[in-house]
Amino acid sequence: MSAATVVLAQQVVTFSPKVILDNLDLLWDGVQLTVLVSVISFGIATFLGVFVALARMSERRAVATFAAGYINILRSIPLLVFIVFIYYGVAIYFGLTFATGIQAGIFAFSLQYSAWLGEIFRSGIQAVPKGQREAAMAVGMGPVRTFVTVILPQAVRVAIPPTGNMMVGMVKDSALLYVIGVQELFRNAQLLANRTFRYFEIYLAIVVIYLVLTTTVYYGMKFLEQRLRPVDVLASVERRFAPLERRRRERLRTLRDRIAAEAPPTRIVAPEATP
Amino acid sequence: MGPGEQAETVIDLRGIQKWFDDNHVLRGVDLTVTRGEHVCVFGPSGSGKSTLLRTINLLEEPQRGSVRILGVEYGPGVDGEVGRGRAPAKQLRQHVGMVFQQFNLFPHMTVLDNVAIALRRVRGVDRAEAEERAARQLRRVGLLQKVSAYPSQLSGGQQQRVAIARALVLDPDVMLFDEPTSALDPELVGEVLGAMRDLAETGMTMVVVTHEMGFAREIGDQNVFMDEGVIVEQGGREIYTDSREARTRDFIRAVL
Numbered sequence: 001m002s003a004a005t006v007v008l009a010q011q012v013v014t015f016s017p018k019v020i021l022d023n024l025d026l027l028w029d030g031v032q033l034t035v036l037v038s039v040i041s042f043g044i045a046t047f048l049g050v051f052v053a054l055a056r057m058s059e060r061r062a063v064a065t066f067a068a069g070y071i072n073i074l075r076s077i078p079l080l081v082f083i084v085f086i087y088y089g090v091a092i093y094f095g096l097t098f099a100t101g102i103q104a105g106i107f108a109f110s111l112q113y114s115a116w117l118g119e120i121f122r123s124g125i126q127a128v129p130k131g132q133r134e135a136a137m138a139v140g141m142g143p144v145r146t147f148v149t150v151i152l153p154q155a156v157r158v159a160i161p162p163t164g165n166m167m168v169g170m171v172k173d174s175a176l177l178y179v180i181g182v183q184e185l186f187r188n189a190q191l192l193a194n195r196t197f198r199y200f201e202i203y204l205a206i207v208v209i210y211l212v213l214t215t216t217v218y219y220g221m222k223f224l225e226q227r228l229r230p231v232d233v234l235a236s237v238e239r240r241f242a243p244l245e246r247r248r249r250e251r252l253r254t255l256r257d258r259i260a261a262e263a264p265p266t267r268i269v270a271p272e273a274t275p
Numbered sequence: 276m277g278p279g280e281q282a283e284t285v286i287d288l289r290g291i292q293k294w295f296d297d298n299h300v301l302r303g304v305d306l307t308v309t310r311g312e313h314v315c316v317f318g319p320s321g322s323g324k325s326t327l328l329r330t331i332n333l334l335e336e337p338q339r340g341s342v343r344i345l346g347v348e349y350g351p352g353v354d355g356e357v358g359r360g361r362a363p364a365k366q367l368r369q370h371v372g373m374v375f376q377q378f379n380l381f382p383h384m385t386v387l388d389n390v391a392i393a394l395r396r397v398r399g400v401d402r403a404e405a406e407e408r409a410a411r412q413l414r415r416v417g418l419l420q421k422v423s424a425y426p427s428q429l430s431g432g433q434q435q436r437v438a439i440a441r442a443l444v445l446d447p448d449v450m451l452f453d454e455p456t457s458a459l460d461p462e463l464v465g466e467v468l469g470a471m472r473d474l475a476e477t478g479m480t481m482v483v484v485t486h487e488m489g490f491a492r493e494i495g496d497q498n499v500f501m502d503e504g505v506i507v508e509q510g511g512r513e514i515y516t517d518s519r520e521a522r523t524r525d526f527i528r529a530v531l
Contacts, residue, residue: 135379139393
């Protein structure tokens with residue numbers, strides 16, 4: 001009894017990073033799986049989310065209602081419950097066999113995140129002023145061309161910051177898959193900790209790893225956001241992307257000088273035009 | 276065009292009726308615009324003048340009435356000939372340019388791209404040629420130096436001139452202006468009216484919804500006073516000094 005106390009006390013006070021270094025491969029496997037699941041799920045969710053957003057804004061009442069229901073239901077279920085429900089409940093009831101928890105996890109994440117992302121995309125699209133669509137139509141663009149050329153590029157700018165938040169959320173939420181036995185980062189850390197009793201070191205290590213992962217995502221989105229920022233910060237963006245901008249500027253300058261050197265514009269005066 | 280020769284009809288609206296839900300905003304409007312003519316439409320807010328202008332390029336679809344542009348029917352038709360032989364709105368917009376009150380430039384594109392984009396994406400002109408033609412139009416409105424600027428770097432007056440160039444580059448048969456100076460600071464109104472005056476002098480067919488009565492009096496060949504969804508009075512320049520209708524007189528007195 002007293003010996004055990006001593007052992008425990010020692011473990012609290014001593015700090016041994018060696019356990020991390022010895023098991024880097026296991027943690028690295030976890031990181032890879034975490035990233036893999038996050039990236040695939042987020043990709044599918046983004047793809048689905050665009051359709052959710054479009055369906056939600058559909059002029060057909062039935063389609064819009066269906067999309068609204070889809071969003072409401074999926075957003076209302078706790079993610080952990082949803083994962084368990086998919087993996088154990090749905091799979092068994094319908095006789096589906098998910099080869100691994102990974103597939104079930106990706107399935108659950110993709111569905112639930114598509115609902116959240118759909119709402120983000122919808123708000124982005126709706127943030128584009130109505131006049132933009134009208135101006136595009138007025139110069140002869142059809143609905144698809146208008147969406148792709150005029151609406152989407154502006155909607156993306158609005159949607160990037162909240163989408164970035166969702167992506168960070170996805171990386172963190174992927175830890176929930178430990179519950180269905182997916183050997184992502186957290187699960188591997190748990191296994192390791194249970195084997196070595198080095199809880200503090202190991203959990204500290206994965207805290208740091210999650211921090212690195214989410215910070216990477218955060219700065220990636222920041223980069224995109226700046227890259228796509230309209231004009232206010234054009235000067236700073238230009239400095240950062242100097243080669244591209246310089247080429248483009250040069251081309252425009254050449255064009256400008258060439259046109260300026262042309263003979264003044266000929267007026268097509270129709271003498272009888274004004275009575 | 277010699278004397279006695281009939282000018283070509285560019286716009287022919289007949290029996291235009293438009294409801295927004297229960298609100299009957301256009302109650303049977305007829306308007307004919309011939310080539311080279313400058314039409315000014317004025318009237319109190321809510322009179323339907325902007326809606327009328329927007330039906331000309333079908334940004335608003337009238338529920339009833341005939342919208343003929345260069346002889347082609349785009350509207351639902353007057354009673355009895357409903358929906359027959361309607362051409363698509365996209366075709367109509369090849370002939371009709373529009374300038375908006377709020378400019379509506381594309382903020383994520385340079386000035387040059389704003390003007391060139393429709394040539395490239397709608398007309399299928401290759402990039403080099405489209406940019407060249409866009410630059411020429413920008414020169415016409417005095418903004419060639421701004422090709423690489425973004426709309427938010429321009430004043431309202433400059434933005435509106437870019438919008439004019441964006442419409443002109445498509446070589447329209449008629450230009451629509453929806454209160455083009457109403458969103459501008461007073462000191463910027465002049466440059467936009469100047470560009471429009473120049474355009475009028477080239478013989479461009481124009482329909483202008485405006486509160487600038489001085490400008491209307493200057494360029495308006497046909498002047499239309501609207502109120503409550505109908506044309507109350509229309510005529511030449513005498514409408515501003517010698518109108519027949521009391522409502523027209525009251526309105527002109529109030530805005531001058």
